[in-house]
Amino acid sequence: MQDIAGRLTEELQSKTSFTIPFFGGSSIPVPTSAVVTWGIMAFLMILTLIFVRNLQMVPKKPQVVLEGLVGFINDFFTDILGQHGKMYAPYLGTVLIYLAFSNLMGLFGITPPTKDLNVTAGLAFMSIILIEFSGIHAKGFKGYIKSFAHPMPAMTPFNILELFIRPLSLCMRLFGNIFGGFVIMELIKLLVPAVIPVPFSFYFDIFDGLLQAYVFVFLTSLFMQEKLEA
């Protein structure tokens, strides 16, 4: 029991892969999550370069799949955000693809970057900035300030609280799901090392990972839509 607690505490800390020596004797630690993120970035860039070469007017097989995927992402966000919010679709789509890949990393035995609280906190911070920016962009600064008293002036404190609750909840939801899934998988592997973990792995690594990626961008775009409309 003490052994498990110790290992979990160790897993909760963000591990350092290597340190970059910095002049003056100090050094910059590079966490594992950043290294894995670079790997995902490189992989996605290579995929993009391969599939975007020689596009044709009459699409062949891989291009049909590619067009379907891009069309699905664009339609999904345009559906929620409306025509005005179309410019935010590329960022949200990128986050969706990145989250989907990073949540699936657990399948290959690589630590998912989203298991690091700092990564999800950063993503949630980006989301809240984008949400508030979309409000300012759509209605101007004055309209944005006025929108805090939106349904009625009595709601103002809650609207201000939402500024902090929304990113906190986005961050904790993603982190809690991935970390909770990881802990449960570790416990199951400890009890039964073979066969039994496979169906659980399907649920926690594939289904839950993809669902959380979807939920993260879905909630971000819903909050943006609220700011765009209200």
Add this chain to the structure above:
Amino acid sequence: MTGLIGIGAGIAVLTGLGAGIGIGIATSRATEAIARQPEAKGEINKTLILGCALAEATAIYGLVIAFLIIFFLK
């Protein structure tokens, strides 16, 4: 002391109870709605996932608090 910490973490995870009931109710109503109006399936599914994600958040908070209790009260 360890036992008391364990009990505290267990109580924190009881938040899952509410989330489970909430998601159950939402899913049952969504199934009824789809049975009544199969053509609105897409919209219903989207709303259901949103509701589940929001309901699930409470369970996740409980889980995070349980972790914090175990790791930082040791």
